[in-house]
Amino acid sequence: MANNKPLKKVDLIFSEAFLNRDELKEVLSRSADEVIQELLDSGLRGRGGAGFPTGLKWKFTRDQKDPEKYVVCNADEGEPGTFKDREILDRVGRKVFNGMALCAGTIGAKEGYMYLRGEYRFLLPKLYQILDEFHEDMKALGIDFHIDIKLGSGAYVCGEESALFESMEGDRGEPRNKPPYPTEYGFRGKPTVINNVETFVSALIISRIGAAEYQKLGTVDSRGSKLFSVSGDTPIPGIYELELGMTVEQFVNEFGDGDTKAVQVGGAAGFCVPRKKFNDTIIGFEGVPTGGSMMLFNSSRSMYNVLHNYLDFFKEESCGQCTPCRVGCQQLFLGIEAVKRGEKPASYLDTLLKLSQTMKITAKCGLGQSVGNSFHSIVNNFREEMIY
Amino acid sequence: MENMVKLKIDGVEVQVEKGKTILDAARSMNIHIPTLCHHEDLCVAGNCRVCVVEQVGTRNLVASCATPAADGMEIRTNSLKVRNARKHIIELLLSEHNADCTKCYKNGNCELQALASELKNTEHMFLDLVERKTFTVDMYSPSIIKDDSRCIRCQRCVRTCEELQHVSALGVAHKGDRMKISTFFDRPMFEVVCTNCGQCVNRCPTGALIERNYIDEVWDAIYNEDKFVVVQTAPATRVALGEALDLPPGEIVTGKMVAALRRLGFNAVLDTDWSADLTIMEEGTELLTRLKKALVDKDPNVALPMTTSCSPGWIKFIEHTFPEMLPNVSTCKSPQQMFGAVAKTYYANKVGVDPAKMVVVSIMPCTAKKFEADRPEMRSSGYKDVDLVLTTRELGIMIRQAGLDFNSLPDEDYDSVLGQSSGAAVIFGATGGVMEAALRTAYEIVTGREVPFEGLNITPVRGMEGVREASMEIKDTLPEWKFLEGVELRTVVAHGLTNAKQVMQWVKEGKKSYHFIEIMACPGGCLGGGGQPIPTNAEIRAKRAEAIYREDAGKAIRKSHENPEIIAIYKEFLGEPLSHKSHELLHTHYVERNRY
Ligand SMILES: Cc1cc2nc3c(=O)[nH]c(=O)nc-3n(C[C@H](O)[C@H](O)[C@H](O)COP(=O)(O)O)c2cc1C
Numbered sequence: 001m002a003n004n005k006p007l008k009k010v011d012l013i014f015s016e017a018f019l020n021r022d023e024l025k026e027v028l029s030r031s032a033d034e035v036i037q038e039l040l041d042s043g044l045r046g047r048g049g050a051g052f053p054t055g056l057k058w059k060f061t062r063d064q065k066d067p068e069k070y071v072v073c074n075a076d077e078g079e080p081g082t083f084k085d086r087e088i089l090d091r092v093g094r095k096v097f098n099g100m101a102l103c104a105g106t107i108g109a110k111e112g113y114m115y116l117r118g119e120y121r122f123l124l125p126k127l128y129q130i131l132d133e134f135h136e137d138m139k140a141l142g143i144d145f146h147i148d149i150k151l152g153s154g155a156y157v158c159g160e161e162s163a164l165f166e167s168m169e170g171d172r173g174e175p176r177n178k179p180p181y182p183t184e185y186g187f188r189g190k191p192t193v194i195n196n197v198e199t200f201v202s203a204l205i206i207s208r209i210g211a212a213e214y215q216k217l218g219t220v221d222s223r224g225s226k227l228f229s230v231s232g233d234t235p236i237p238g239i240y241e242l243e244l245g246m247t248v249e250q251f252v253n254e255f256g257d258g259d260t261k262a263v264q265v266g267g268a269a270g271f272c273v274p275r276k277k278f279n280d281t282i283i284g285f286e287g288v289p290t291g292g293s294m295m296l297f298n299s300s301r302s303m304y305n306v307l308h309n310y311l312d313f314f315k316e317e318s319c320g321q322c323t324p325c326r327v328g329c330q331q332l333f334l335g336i337e338a339v340k341r342g343e344k345p346a347s348y349l350d351t352l353l354k355l356s357q358t359m360k361i362t363a364k365c366g367l368g369q370s371v372g373n374s375f376h377s378i379v380n381n382f383r384e385e386m387i388y
Numbered sequence: 389m390e391n392m393v394k395l396k397i398d399g400v401e402v403q404v405e406k407g408k409t410i411l412d413a414a415r416s417m418n419i420h421i422p423t424l425c426h427h428e429d430l431c432v433a434g435n436c437r438v439c440v441v442e443q444v445g446t447r448n449l450v451a452s453c454a455t456p457a458a459d460g461m462e463i464r465t466n467s468l469k470v471r472n473a474r475k476h477i478i479e480l481l482l483s484e485h486n487a488d489c490t491k492c493y494k495n496g497n498c499e500l501q502a503l504a505s506e507l508k509n510t511e512h513m514f515l516d517l518v519e520r521k522t523f524t525v526d527m528y529s530p531s532i533i534k535d536d537s538r539c540i541r542c543q544r545c546v547r548t549c550e551e552l553q554h555v556s557a558l559g560v561a562h563k564g565d566r567m568k569i570s571t572f573f574d575r576p577m578f579e580v581v582c583t584n585c586g587q588c589v590n591r592c593p594t595g596a597l598i599e600r601n602y603i604d605e606v607w608d609a610i611y612n613e614d615k616f617v618v619v620q621t622a623p624a625t626r627v628a629l630g631e632a633l634d635l636p637p638g639e640i641v642t643g644k645m646v647a648a649l650r651r652l653g654f655n656a657v658l659d660t661d662w663s664a665d666l667t668i669m670e671e672g673t674e675l676l677t678r679l680k681k682a683l684v685d686k687d688p689n690v691a692l693p694m695t696t697s698c699s700p701g702w703i704k705f706i707e708h709t710f711p712e713m714l715p716n717v718s719t720c721k722s723p724q725q726m727f728g729a730v731a732k733t734y735y736a737n738k739v740g741v742d743p744a745k746m747v748v749v750s751i752m753p754c755t756a757k758k759f760e761a762d763r764p765e766m767r768s769s770g771y772k773d774v775d776l777v778l779t780t781r782e783l784g785i786m787i788r789q790a791g792l793d794f795n796s797l798p799d800e801d802y803d804s805v806l807g808q809s810s811g812a813a814v815i816f817g818a819t820g821g822v823m824e825a826a827l828r829t830a831y832e833i834v835t836g837r838e839v840p841f842e843g844l845n846i847t848p849v850r851g852m853e854g855v856r857e858a859s860m861e862i863k864d865t866l867p868e869w870k871f872l873e874g875v876e877l878r879t880v881v882a883h884g885l886t887n888a889k890q891v892m893q894w895v896k897e898g899k900k901s902y903h904f905i906e907i908m909a910c911p912g913g914c915l916g917g918g919g920q921p922i923p924t925n926a927e928i929r930a931k932r933a934e935a936i937y938r939e940d941a942g943k944a945i946r947k948s949h950e951n952p953e954i955i956a957i958y959k960e961f962l963g964e965p966l967s968h969k970s971h972e973l974l975h976t977h978y979v980e981r982n983r984y
Pocket residue numbers: 045046047048049050051052074075076077078079156157158159160161162194195196197199200365366367
């Protein structure tokens with residue numbers, strides 16, 4: 001594998017192209033079958049983290065008989081270390097709305113919603129202005145589609161799609177049981193496509209440049225490019241659009257400070273990759289997936305503190321409804337403290353590892369299911385730091 | 389077979405209807421999967437995760453209560469993967485739980501305890517979180533105690549209060565490690581819209597929501613030589629008490645209950661059924677009087693439809709929710725309170741006991757009755773009319789404490805007076821019963837004839853549907869009731885406050901018009917009351933209802949106005965229904981309450 005190849009930087013997402021009415025008309029006049037096929041061919045997978053094939057999601061929703069359907073844009077961006085959706089909305093918000101319109105036309109929805117992270121309230125005036133133009137264009141094109149923005153109220157779990165619907169419906173943001181999935185039972189119990197901000201933009205881009213062109217980027221399992229939010233011990237923090245399929249090594253060569261000991265890929269819910277595994281870990285669905293968050297840690301950092309922070313975050317941000325997540329997070333958090341203080345033997349870490357495995361397979365939603373990712377990868381790779 | 393799905397559970401094939409869950413399918417084959425948050429009366433929550441099972445081919449376990457059975461599924465309910473996960477989950481629950489069972493009211497009747505006892509794990513797997521947290525115990529309500537340290541956050545109570553009762557006094561507050569079941573701004577339950585109905589208590593799997601019990605107070609009274617302790621038993625208790633004493637649902641245990649109460653040491657064992665007959669006399673007459681005022685006197689101030697008033701949960705609900713409709717509520721006290729007021733006046737005089745030394749205890753299917761007895765209005769005898777209220781469950785506990793072998797007790801009769809009753813009174817315990825009892829009497833007052841139903845069974849008002857409308861044409865009246873000739877008497881029966889709210893909303897918006905409305909706060913009526921034995925579900929309630937109608941059918945007297953002890957009290961003491969004395973002792977008024 002050519003590991004030390006420099007990274008390929010791409011400029012699709014933020015490019016100013018495709019914003020005029022005629023081009024929009026062209027894209028929106030495609031048949032649903034065409035759009036879906038193109039998306040399937042492109043290999044695009046959701047950019048929110050879970051990576052579900054976008055074409056399939058749109059197809060499942062289109063296939064539902066219910067005449068009332070919704071398009072929802074997930075702009076809750078709560079994963080620690082990610083800030084790329086904010087940048088998209090700030091710089092090319094119109095592309096997001098166009099992507100939603102493309103989806104609406106494809107699945108047969110007349111209403112769309114954007115669920116915007118509460119802290120991004122400052123973007124509202126700008127977004128409303130863009131929406132006004134968007135609605136004018138829709139009217140001019142004779143398309144019956146309207147978008148509203150709803151503000152989140154700061155709970156991380158509300159980024160989970162079914163909790164997001166509950167929150168939008170005015171209820172407490174608690175994840176629902178699945179199945180049924182949103183494609184069948186989403187917002188207001190109706191078939192709904194919910195995608196990440198970036199996913200809508202990528203879908204629009206694919207529809208414009210074609211699957212063949214998009215396919216040229218990335219690997220078999222991880223097609224295309226995506227935005228990365230780079231933070232931590234790096235001289236050049238920021239947002240970068242990169243071709244998927246690089247190794248962590250390549251990434252660190254570009255962004256590290258020369259002393260990188262670990263990279264947390266995918267935020268608190270993601271995986272920690274230690275230096276010894278940089279070389280054979282691919283960033284993408286075949287290796288470690290990420291919604292975009294990339295945190296670099298150099299040798300001055302205590303991985304115990306890193307994990308402690310994550311667990312502190314999870315034990316507060318769990319919605320608290322299900323046992324494995326609500327109590328499990330507290331036990332992991334207090335458990336590593338007890339080991340560190342010598343109140344529990346080092347072998348208690350193994351009990352906790354088993355517990356985190358149970359959480360992964362029994363928690364009700366992705367939050368509780370993913371706590372084990374960082375726990376496992378940090379405890380297993382930095383066990384001494386946990387104990388001493 | 390289109391509506392069926394075929395799956396395999398623990399190696400055995402099973403077919404169930406589409407839409408059924410894996411749990412339903414397993415139960416249909418008598419495979420036991422442990423559950424905690426699941427309850428037949430409520431929507432699926434899927435939050436405790438105790439019921440997880442393995443679906444071959446998927447990495448994660450699935451919650452069997454929340455996952456629809458699907459064709460070709462292969463399920464393992466007892467694999468090592470499942471057992472280990474279940475053990476972890478129960479251990480997690482216990483680590484966050486004040487599992488001080490020997491000091492817990494639910495000891496021996498607790499679903500969490502039962503699970504732990506099944507698991508037989510003898511070591512502490514995880515850290516004790518209880519000592520690191522502060523919990524609140526809300527002991528201010530006269531009806532219900534809420535102890536957060538015993539709560540497993542299954543949200544059964546929240547779903548009960550919201551779905552069945554539309555009260556939403558309980559909700560989920562905070563998230564993560566601070567998530568808890570809370571009231572409006574965490575105020576004590578007695579300060580908020582809680583109706584004290586106890587439906588949440590009936591469904592709480594642990595000791596987190598329990599009735600406030602007065603067992604020791606009752607024992608103290610019984611053994612106090614200075615006191616004359618009278619006990620009354622509500623209609624619905626006699627068809628459910630058996631369940632608290634290991635009998636199957638649907639057994640009528642009236643005679644054994646009387647025998648047990650006598651052996652516990654009560655000085656007189658009397659019957660709320662007696663005062664239920666009295667209630668019918670007063671309430672039936674009140675209805676007819678309101679109709680007369682409206683139809684003959686054209687009095688614009690008379691409020692119709694009139695609603696029943698014997699369910700204290702309903703009374704508190706309307707005081708909070710529809711205060712503008714309080715004039716529509718019958719002014720009659722509930723049978724419990726009529727009993728108390730009469731016991732400390734008429735009865736005390738008759739048996740020659742100083743009312744100051746009399747203690748009136750009632751056995752009720754209801755937790756709201758505890759609150760009702762404490763209302764300041766309920767002191768018309770000059771004393772607190774009803775001193776102590778026990779639920780059916782508490783009586784079950786006392787019988788066990790006394791070491792009685794309930795099943796081998798003889799059947800005994802109530803003492804007299806205030807002990808005799810009609811079948812009409814018995815059916816007060818079922819939804820539709822008050823309506824039926826009132827119609828049996830009112831129709832006869834007006835026409836001089838019995839209600840035109842075979843065996844006096846007014847079947848259209850019976851049943852378990854949430855809202856049941858019925859109408860009856862009044863024909864060939866006696867001369868003094870001529871104004872009712874040809875009137876179509878429109879009635880409706882609702883049980884469970886969600887249904888009650890619906891009916892009142894219709895009335896308020898003018899969408900429906902009725903003359904008489906029966907409302908019971910609890911699903912099924914008092915037989916499904918918040919003080920009845922646990923567990924409860926539709927099947928158990930149906931069995932209790934069936935027993936109630938059996939008891940009615942077996943009674944020599946079927947109509948309230950034919951109860952000789954009722955005839956006697958009017959002759960000797962009250963005069964006639966709605967007399968001055970009746971108003972003083974048997975009627976009450978209501979207050980407007982806050983909306984949160
Ligand atoms: C706890 C939790 C938080 C999440 N937060 C976000 C978020 O902030 N933004 C987002 O796009 N997806 C988030 N997701 C993923 C969504 O549930 C959902 O998978 C995603 O919106 C689907 O869009 P995609 O297919 O375009 O990725 C979160 C999931 C979980 C479990």
